[in-house]
Amino acid sequence: MLFVFYYFTSVIESQIQSHIDQINGNCDRLDILVNKEPPTRRQSARMKVDQVRYDSQHIQAALRNFHHRRHMRDQQKRERQLLLRTSFKTNDEENTAIEMDADLNHHQSLTNAHRGIDDVLSQGSYILENLKGQRGMLKVSLK
Numbered sequence: 001m002l003f004v005f006y007y008f009t010s011v012i013e014s015q016i017q018s019h020i021d022q023i024n025g026n027c028d029r030l031d032i033l034v035n036k037e038p039p040t041r042r043q044s045a046r047m048k049v050d051q052v053r054y055d056s057q058h059i060q061a062a063l064r065n066f067h068h069r070r071h072m073r074d075q076q077k078r079e080r081q082l083l084l085r086t087s088f089k090t091n092d093e094e095n096t097a098i099e100m101d102a103d104l105n106h107h108q109s110l111t112n113a114h115r116g117i118d119d120v121l122s123q124g125s126y127i128l129e130n131l132k133g134q135r136g137m138l139k140v141s142l143k
Contacts, residue, residue: 013067020060027053 030049037045 009070013063016059016063020056020063023052023056027056 027049030045030052034042034045034049
């Protein structure tokens with residue numbers, strides 16, 4: 001019964017869409033014919049064609065809205081059926097365990113990098129102190 005309803009609904013939708021396409025095609029032809037009207041009737045005829053095109057666009061939007069709502073209803077129904085068919089299980093040890101190895105390795109690498117930077121800075125400070133000492137010895141020996 002439900003399948004028959006959806007079948008007829010889709011058939012009706014396609015018929016409406018074909019009629020809308022036909023209306024749009026006729027409006028295009030009418031645009032050309034409006035230019036052949038006498039100047040006194042041209043504006044009135046153009047307004048009528050524009051009104052038909054505007055109404056056609058509203059019908060097209062309503063059809064799209066109807067199609068979208070039907071699609072969303074079908075999708076919700078499928079999701080509901082899937083949820084009802086899903087069997088739930090208890091939480092296993094393996095599924096609830098938190099993987100911390102990668103975070104631990106990352107933290108260890110950052111700590112090692114920090115220590116390495118401290119070593120480089122202390123080495124640079126030691127070198128500067130040695131250079132100052134050498135400068136002092138050179139000043140004394142040059143005098």
